[in-house]
Amino acid sequence: MHIPDGYISPEAAATMAVISIIFLVLSWKKAKATCPKALAPLLAVSSAFVFAAQMINFPIIYGTSGHLVGGTFLSIILGPYAAILSMTVVLLMQALFFADGGIIALGANIFNMAVIGGLSFYIVKLIAGSSIKGKRFFIGVFAASWLSVILGALACGLQIGFSPAFIEAGGITVTVPAMLFWHVLIGLGEATITTTAITQLHRVQPAILNGLAFLKREAI
Amino acid sequence: MKGYVKVLTLIAIGLAILIPFASSYPDGLETVAKILNIEEAEPIWKGFMPDYTIPTIENPYLSTLAAGFFGLITVSAAAYILGNLISKQEETK
Numbered sequence: 509m510h511i512p513d514g515y516i517s518p519e520a521a522a523t524m525a526v527i528s529i530i531f532l533v534l535s536w537k538k539a540k541a542t543c544p545k546a547l548a549p550l551l552a553v554s555s556a557f558v559f560a561a562q563m564i565n566f567p568i569i570y571g572t573s574g575h576l577v578g579g580t581f582l583s584i585i586l587g588p589y590a591a592i593l594s595m596t597v598v599l600l601m602q603a604l605f606f607a608d609g610g611i612i613a614l615g616a617n618i619f620n621m622a623v624i625g626g627l628s629f630y631i632v633k634l635i636a637g638s639s640i641k642g643k644r645f646f647i648g649v650f651a652a653s654w655l656s657v658i659l660g661a662l663a664c665g666l667q668i669g670f671s672p673a674f675i676e677a678g679g680i681t682v683t684v685p686a687m688l689f690w691h692v693l694i695g696l697g698e699a700t701i702t703t704t705a706i707t708q709l710h711r712v713q714p715a716i717l718n719g720l721a722f723l724k725r726e727a728i
Numbered sequence: 729m730k731g732y733v734k735v736l737t738l739i740a741i742g743l744a745i746l747i748p749f750a751s752s753y754p755d756g757l758e759t760v761a762k763i764l765n766i767e768e769a770e771p772i773w774k775g776f777m778p779d780y781t782i783p784t785i786e787n788p789y790l791s792t793l794a795a796g797f798f799g800l801i802t803v804s805a806a807a808y809i810l811g812n813l814i815s816k817q818e819e820t821k
Contacts, residue, residue, distance in 0.1 A: 509757055514769020539814045548811025549732040555807035556736055556800045560743045563780060563796055565751040572759040573751035590814060597806045601799060607775035664757065677764040686763065690756035 509577065509657075509664055509691070510602065510617055513610030517671045524667060525615025531623045532596060539589040544718055547590065554585050555594045559601070566697055574694030577660065579625010580653035581702045584632070584719040585709075591719075592626035616667045620660040628656035629719060640720045641710065646703055653702035654695040661691030736804060743796050748789060 516524075558578035565573035578598075582591035599617050602608040609617045635648035665687035669680030677683075709717060754762055761768065777783075777795040785791035 509755065511757065512768055513772045515757075515761065515766075536814065543815045545815055547815040548808045549729055551811035552804040552808035553732050553735050553739070556804040557739050559799050559803040560739050560796065563743065563750065563792075563799075564746045565753065565755060567751040567753055570759075571753050573753035573755055575755065590811075593810055593814065594807055597810055598803055601803050601806065603773075603775070605775050605777055605799065605802065606780050606795065607771050607773060607778045608780070610771060611773045661756065668757075673766045673769070674764065677766060682764065683760065686760040687756065690759060694756050 509620060509660055510599075510609030511613040511620075511664060511668060512607075513612045515668045515671055515673065516610070516613045516616055518612070520667050520670050521612045521616060523615075524613075524619050528615040528618040528623060531592065531619070535589040535592040535626070539587070539593055542587060542722070543590055544721070547586070547718070550716060550718070551586060551590060551594055554582055555597055558582060558595065559598050561701075562598070562602075568690075568693045568697065572690060574691075574697055576698055576701050577621050577625055577657060578702075579621055579656050579660075580628045580632070580649065580698075581705060583626050583629035583652075584649065584706050584717055587719045587722045588626045588629035591629070592622045595622035595625055616664070620663045620667075624660045624663065625656050628652040628659075629722065631655055633722075640717075646707060649706050650699045650703045654699035657691050657695035657698045658688065661687040661695075736800070740797060740800055743800070744793055747792050747796065 558576070558581065561576040561578055563575070565575045567573050579591065579595055582594050585591070586594055596618050599609060599614065599622060603611055603614050603617070629652065631652035632645070632648035635651055636645040639645055662684060665684035666680055668674050669683040674683050706717070714720070777798070780795045780799075781788065781791040782794050785794055
């Protein structure tokens, strides 16, 4: 879902950069106010996991592949705001060193994967309430991770739809349905991996799931 | 802390095992562009390791593996610094 430079118009890229910066500043403040002490090693390891997982594409159908994004996964471990910052670190390194996602498109990519991914935490909260175990929690994790990819793809479809190359091909009336079609399927992979990983962590090492503390809070 | 280094090592080993199995099919967005006959524009910034390969290493597996390890180290270092910055306030209380 990483948008390369050239698939997004300068206007759309600038708009998304401004929106993402606002979310990053808010996340920074929220994370600073709410993050537990000594989060650094956990943040390092979970970001590294997401980076590695994003390198491993899995095939879906018709010669297309997808990979874990990991936004919901990070939000359960780090809480929504540190998750947004963590994913931003991954996206920044990918753009800087590996040209995976454009430099101009970075703001859009941060919005589609980091912001939507981190905030998908509230879908878990909506479904699970303050329950941190049992069926409803895991259904919440599954739904949130699936939807995080679908919503990211929707945003991506809208953003690229306004670039000159895609306008010629039909604009958002073409890019949005096409992005949604593929990512409804890719999202199922995301949901399966995320739910499995969180289930295992919940069983083996529930103490590291800091996001659970956020679930228990009444208002964040 | 020791536990975290262990997990990081396990992630590196997992990556080394899974790289050969990673699908090289285009991803969702690339497929959409392909179907619409849109060529990828020349990137403004190519990075040092385009497509997770180190140009000077010929073996494709080792090239991707080295790029991956480099990424793991830089991502975890940057995230560690970030973690210290955002959890600092609480420590000084």
